[in-house]
Amino acid sequence: MSICPKCKAEIDCLFWDRYPHQEGTLNLNKDGTTEIDEEFNTISMQEAPSIYSCPNCSKELTRDDEEAEEILKDKDELKEIVAKKLKKMEKENANNKRKNK
Numbered sequence: 001m002s003i004c005p006k007c008k009a010e011i012d013c014l015f016w017d018r019y020p021h022q023e024g025t026l027n028l029n030k031d032g033t034t035e036i037d038e039e040f041n042t043i044s045m046q047e048a049p050s051i052y053s054c055p056n057c058s059k060e061l062t063r064d065d066e067e068a069e070e071i072l073k074d075k076d077e078l079k080e081i082v083a084k085k086l087k088k089m090e091k092e093n094a095n096n097k098r099k100n101k
């Protein structure tokens with residue numbers, strides 16, 4: 001589980017979007033038919049940036065693949081460290097109680 005930096009909700013995944021983009025003009029031919037012409041500003045699926053957003057608040061968190069990974073990973077590592085420290089403290093407390101008796 002990770003925490004969304006925007007809404008602080010617990011999230012275990014990120015939404016991923018990628019929009020290919022295509023523009024052109026729709027032209028009317030002399031015979032009355034229409035035709036799309038002059039494609040420009042075309043961004044293919046490969047070129048389009050990935051957009052990662054929170055599944056809870058839908059806010060965009062990053063467009064960077066590595067940063068998206070870190071958002072998910074870092075918090076997990078932090079939680080693991082905290083969990084380990086808590087276990088260690090519990091053990092130490094148990095040991096201290098035994099010693100005090």
Ligand SMILES: [Zn+2]
Nearest residue numbers: 004007054057
């Ligand atoms: Zn959120």
